[in-house]
Amino acid sequence: MDVKKLFLFLYIISCLAPAIAAQDESIPLFPTPGEDLILAVTDIQPASEDQTSDFLDAIETFNRVLWDDLYFSGFFRLAGKSFYPRQSQAIRSEKDIPYDAWAALPFQVTILSSGTMGLSDGILQVELQVFDMKQRKKSFGLQRVTRDIEQIRAIAHEWADEIVYRLTAGASRGIASTKIAYTSKIGDTEDIYIMDYDGFNAYAFTHNGSNNLFPSWSSDNTKLAFQSMRTGTWEASIYSFIDGTRLPFPIFNTFVNTPVISPDGKRVVFALRTPRGDTDLFISDLDGSNRRNITNNPAIDSSPTWSPSGRQIAFASNRGGSASQIFICDADGANVRRLVKEGGDADSPAWSPDGRLLAFHWKPRLRSYYDLFLAEVSSGRITQLTTDSGSNEIPSWAPDGRHLVFQSDRTGTNQIYIMLLDESTQLRRITRRGNNSGPAWGGYLRK
Numbered sequence: 507m508d509v510k511k512l513f514l515f516l517y518i519i520s521c522l523a524p525a526i527a528a529q530d531e532s533i534p535l536f537p538t539p540g541e542d543l544i545l546a547v548t549d550i551q552p553a554s555e556d557q558t559s560d561f562l563d564a565i566e567t568f569n570r571v572l573w574d575d576l577y578f579s580g581f582f583r584l585a586g587k588s589f590y591p592r593q594s595q596a597i598r599s600e601k602d603i604p605y606d607a608w609a610a611l612p613f614q615v616t617i618l619s620s621g622t623m624g625l626s627d628g629i630l631q632v633e634l635q636v637f638d639m640k641q642r643k644k645s646f647g648l649q650r651v652t653r654d655i656e657q658i659r660a661i662a663h664e665w666a667d668e669i670v671y672r673l674t675a676g677a678s679r680g681i682a683s684t685k686i687a688y689t690s691k692i693g694d695t696e697d698i699y700i701m702d703y704d705g706f707n708a709y710a711f712t713h714n715g716s717n718n719l720f721p722s723w724s725s726d727n728t729k730l731a732f733q734s735m736r737t738g739t740w741e742a743s744i745y746s747f748i749d750g751t752r753l754p755f756p757i758f759n760t761f762v763n764t765p766v767i768s769p770d771g772k773r774v775v776f777a778l779r780t781p782r783g784d785t786d787l788f789i790s791d792l793d794g795s796n797r798r799n800i801t802n803n804p805a806i807d808s809s810p811t812w813s814p815s816g817r818q819i820a821f822a823s824n825r826g827g828s829a830s831q832i833f834i835c836d837a838d839g840a841n842v843r844r845l846v847k848e849g850g851d852a853d854s855p856a857w858s859p860d861g862r863l864l865a866f867h868w869k870p871r872l873r874s875y876y877d878l879f880l881a882e883v884s885s886g887r888i889t890q891l892t893t894d895s896g897s898n899e900i901p902s903w904a905p906d907g908r909h910l911v912f913q914s915d916r917t918g919t920n921q922i923y924i925m926l927l928d929e930s931t932q933l934r935r936i937t938r939r940g941n942n943s944g945p946a947w948g949g950y951l952r953k
Contacts, residue, residue, distance in 0.1 A: 533863070533889045535880050543673070544941075545582040546590060546608075546618045546733065547573055551598050554623030561625045564658045568623065568632075571659050574704065575666030575682040578934065580926045581674055582910055585615055600624050600635075605642050615639050619640070619669060622692065630655050634665050639740055646672055658707060663806045673678070675747070678906045679950050685797075686902075686911055687711070687721035687730060688922055688937075688945040698732055703947070705936030711750070718743070720900075723948045724767040729753070730767040731774060742776045743793065756794040759854065764809050767792070769816045775800075775833055777808040787821055799838030807832070809854050812837075813861055820845070820855040820864055832866050839880070846888070858907050865891075865901040865910055878925075891925065898923075902947045911945040 525839055540769035549569045552561070553754040577584055591607035597620040608615055615794060633646035648668055650661050654818045660683070667680030690699045690710075696717040701708035714736040719734040727747060734743040734890045737757060742765035746755045761779035768774065774792055777785040780799075790797040801807045806826035812819060817837055822830040829851035835842040846852045850870035857864055864883055864929045867876040878891040878898045892898040896916035903910060910925045917935075 508887075509768060513602070528619060532917050533880055533887050540829075543582060544585050544613060544616050545576065545669075545673075546615045546639075547576060547587075548597050548618065548620045549587075550621040550623050550632070550882065551596055553598070553631070553633075558625070560655060561623075564630070564655050565623055568662045571662035571704075572619070572666055575663060575680075575708075576669060576800045578909075578924075578926060579670050579678075579680060579682075580676065580928045580930075580932070581670055585611075585613070600637065600644055603637060603836055605639070605859075608639055612924040617645070617673060621665075623939065625655070628653055630658070632658075632661055636669060638917070659702070659752075671924050681904045681906050681909055684905060684950065685727075686922070686924075686936075687723065687948065688913075689719050689721070689943050690937075691941040691943075699731065699942075701936070703936075704934070707924070708937075711745075711747075720764050720944045721946045722764075722766045723946055724771050725769045725949055726771060727898075727948050727951055729767060729771070731767050733763045733765065734910040736760070739816075741776070744774065754793050755758055755774075766810055766812060768812050768852070773816075775810045775812065787819065787839075800835070802839070810865075811855050811857050813857050815861065820857060822853040822855065823865075832864065834883070845883070845886060847886075848888075850875075856901050856903055856910075858903050859905055860907050865903065867897075867899040867901065868910075869897075878910070879913075889926075891931075900944050902945055905946045905949045911947045913943045913945060 519780040523721050527912050550565060563720050576582060589611060591604050597603055612800050613914045616639055618637045618639055624631045630652050632650045635814055638645045638646045641829050645874040648665055663682035670680035681755050682704045685700055686703055687698055687700050689696050694716055698711040698718045698721045699708050700711050716735040718732050718734045723730060729744055730747050731744045733740050741757050742755055742762045744755050746753060758778060763777045765774050765776035770799055772792060773789055775787055775789045778788045782804055784806050785808055786799050787801040788797055788799055805823050807821055807823045809822040810819050818834055819837055820832060823833050824830045825927055830853050832845040832852050832855050833842055834845055850868055852866050852868040855864045864881045866879060868879050869876045876897040876899050877893055878901050880889045896914055898912055898914045901910045901912040908927055912923055913920045919941050921935055922937040922942050922945050924936055926936050
């Protein structure tokens, strides 16, 4: 190898080394489910012999949705239905459970879910129960009555979340009943849409005939903040999710992007273009009053996200060079520190609900695509989540802190995906049509 080629080789290795080293520092995420917690999910049964096609479809939908919800929760080992005793195909009450047959299986089923569904005079009645297979007794149950058969998916989600909550001793409330906001491009406009966590029941939240991007939820799910071009310039918009009305917030007649409401619901942080031509981060009250610049730097600062305590803000900035990197500062702008130091281009930080991790997208030096990474806030250790599948960007945490939603162009257009952060790294695509981007996972509904 001649001298020129040798120097070129050493230069390339030196550029790659920081990024490669960063990816080797794995971060412990979550423990895997205990080996002794095995869940059997038997199909719910018709309460009577009256079976219309709509009724049978509702039963099939319920069984499929419940299984998918529990499997994707990441908390349980689900016993495959092919192992179930033959007598378990028609469990309508506890007397129908063949406990001895279950005990004879080569593995010990810990918990069994079953139930019935009945339809009479247009009223759908669902009765569900969970049995402790070691104690051989009923543990808890749920009853729902509705005239709307279309509610069957919501009932399945509710039951899945109840099982997660009860069997994890309250460690999680589940995610099956949560919502995801995102931007969908149809024609020349981009509207904010809302969908169930699994991609069903999507509908347009905005209808202003303009472009609306980067939605974010208030912690209590009562408000949505996003940037909009409805007035001809990018503005910060805050809307009530309850009745769809726009809340008072000033229009600054200059570029505004990525507004995010604080965890206590009293403040909002956003990026605003300054007279210098760059964007700084500003914090104001929810109505726009008491506005103050917290970064005041000639670089471009954007994509802010609050820590769960509301005491810190993570953001993207190119103050370290031409490309953006991830920084953290106090909520008043003090104590700025850079989190990702290996170069490349990083953006869209998202703080985990427990405050321990930041998810973000990053294109390390000499890489062609953006991928998702996690950084441990205290140590700066970095773990890579996606690889070799197009560009994966704009992560957002589920309220359980175990799942992420993000956009990816791995199929040629931007679509929305959700990911379980455990050893299985389950990945699901939840949008199919159009061009969909900028997802934001809503929090738990307050009870």
